Amino acid sequence: MAKMTVHQIAALKPRDKAYKQNADIGLQLRVSAAGSKVWIVQYVVGGKQREYRIPRPFGPATDHAHLSLADARMEADRIRAMARAGVDFQVETLQALDAEARRVADEQSAEIRRAEIDRTENLTVLDMFDAWLLNGVSRKDDNAELRRSFAADVLPKIGAIPIKSLTEHELRAVLRAMVDRGVNRAAVMVRNSLTQMFAWAEKRQPWRKLLVDGDPMDLIEIKKIVSPDYDLDNQRDRILSSAEICELREIFARMRTEFHSAPNRRVIVRPVEQVTQCAVWIMLSTLCRVGEMSMARWEHVDLTAAEWFIPKANVKDNVADLKVYLSAFSLEQFRQLHKETGHTDWCFPGRGAERHLDVKSISKQVGDRQAMFKKAKDGSARKPMANRRHDNTLVLGGGKNGAWTPHDLRRTGATMMQSLGISLELIDRCQNHVLAGSKVRRHYLHHDYAEEKREAWRILGARLSEILA
Structure with missing residues (x-):
């Protein structure tokens, strides 16, 4: 079979229908009606005739979009050598692609798992509050007062703190700040809500594993936080004479x-x-x-x-x-x-x-x-x-x-x-x-x-x- 030269390949003209032209042993060109010239490698493996279209078409020089005659011959020789050794280039390529896809997918899954673990381990007081509102508490006012009190006094101070890092000291500081401005009753109500929220969380994952040192609200003694003259029993005695x-x-x-x-x-x-x-x-x-x-x-x-x-x-x-x-x-x-x-x-x-x-x-x-x-x-x-x-x-x-x-x-x-x-x-x-x-x-x-x-x-x-x- 005569081997074609670069000039001969460049001179191939399109026809009404696509046609093939042998360029070398086991190497063909498919010339489309539009004029593009696609390399086709022919080889036999396992007794079966196979063809492989090289992704890059003919070009006078190899670049990111074209493959020269010399490089096409080298690629054809490589594929045919593999075939003689009993290896189907296309099957191996697909297997390699599948393996790479699985590797990438596994890496992505692992990254997602790591991110989820990291997110879970760093869940904050705000995250707990949102989860509690969704699944743990339902008050008569549709939790409106609960949302208001936490938005005003709790979340601005400790909402961003990870649960695993939260201590009694941050919680106590929230309540003391309220007492310092004279709202003892509101402080008691917030304490009660915090106690309810952490008791709910301590029974459920992922919060339970984050509370490694137990429920921090167990360490809060509200009577030592409110003003000395405040009646914790809320026995307001104001009557109008x-x-x-x-x-x-x-x-x-x-x-x-x-x-x-x-x-x-x-x-x-x-x-x-x-x-x-x-x-x-x-x-x-x-x-x-x-x-x-x-x-x-x-x-x-x-x-x-x-x-x-x-x-x-x-x-x-x-x-x-x-x-x-x-x-x-x-x-x-x-x-x-x-x-x-x-x-x-x-x-x-x-x-x-x-x-x-x-x-x-x-x-x-x-x-x-x-x-x-x-x-x-x-x-x-x-x-x-x-x-x-x-x-x-x-x-x-x-x-x-x-x-x-x-x-x-x-x-x-x-x-x-x-x-x-x-x-x-x-x-x-x-x-x-x-x-x-x-x-x-x-x-x-x-x-x-x-x-x-x-x-x-x-x-x-x-x-x-x-x-x-």
Whole structure:
């Protein structure tokens, strides 16, 4: 077979159809209709005729995209020599490619495993918090307060610390920083949440293996962190005296009068909304919680029968339904409220009236008007907040007894009932508390004490009317 030269190969012209041209022993050129010239190596291995197309086509010189005649001959000689030795170049090439692909895949898998191990070993407090929120905790407010408190006080300080490196000292520092700015109760609540989170994590992987020294919250003694005068049992004892109840009524009336008689209402303090005033008197006279009241619907208030039904879904811990028998005092407040919001589904509608008022709204309204007791995170006086009141118009008794809250109204009403000779058990029933005693008693004794509770609320309402007369 005559061997072709470079000039002869370069002179090969395309035809209507692709054709092959022998260039050397076992080496051909396939000339396409477009003019490209592809090298083909022919060889026999295991008694079978085989062909291999060299990836780079003919070129006068070898480069990254072309293969010269001389180099094509060398490649063909190499492939044919392997064939004579019983080795199929193409099979070996595929096997080599497969082996390389497996090697690369194994390396990638190993790298992924190493990265995962490294990530797992370096999971942070923030990672644990996110996992706990997803799978470990479900509170009535959809964890909103939990997210807020951790975002404000916990995660900025220790969120980026790996769990394996976290010690009691970092946790204690978080709580002490809160106590230093005067929020002892918030510090206790955060401690309780941290305790719950770490107890959950200690039972589950990968957190369990990261807590090599055990649960760091076991070493936190909150009584040594909070202020010495703070009552850890949270036995807040603020009650409003009769004089303060009268003062509160007078504040409401004075603010309303001053506002409506002012020549320029833009520069005078706006009075407390009538809806909020009704809320104050309803909480005081029914002993209800602020959340139960905020979620009340008009369909549950019977102004004719003087009854208010509170479904257990609205009750703290979903204890039980409660029917409140409205005294004349409470009923009058609901009637006043109905004039304001009776056109909606909610006794206390939120913005747009599509849902109830936020359960913290009234507490904020009352607290914002006692600014002298509010502190910033650094312990200094809290600065005015956007779209919020910032005055002391609802401070009672000159502030000598401290701030009062909506929950204090519930305590005040209960204490007044006690002073009026109403039994403690009946007061508990009016407050919808879980009564002490065996489950057997609660299982068999089902008298609803309706008339007794009706009389208790009537007596309280009469006393409030007497005070405010």
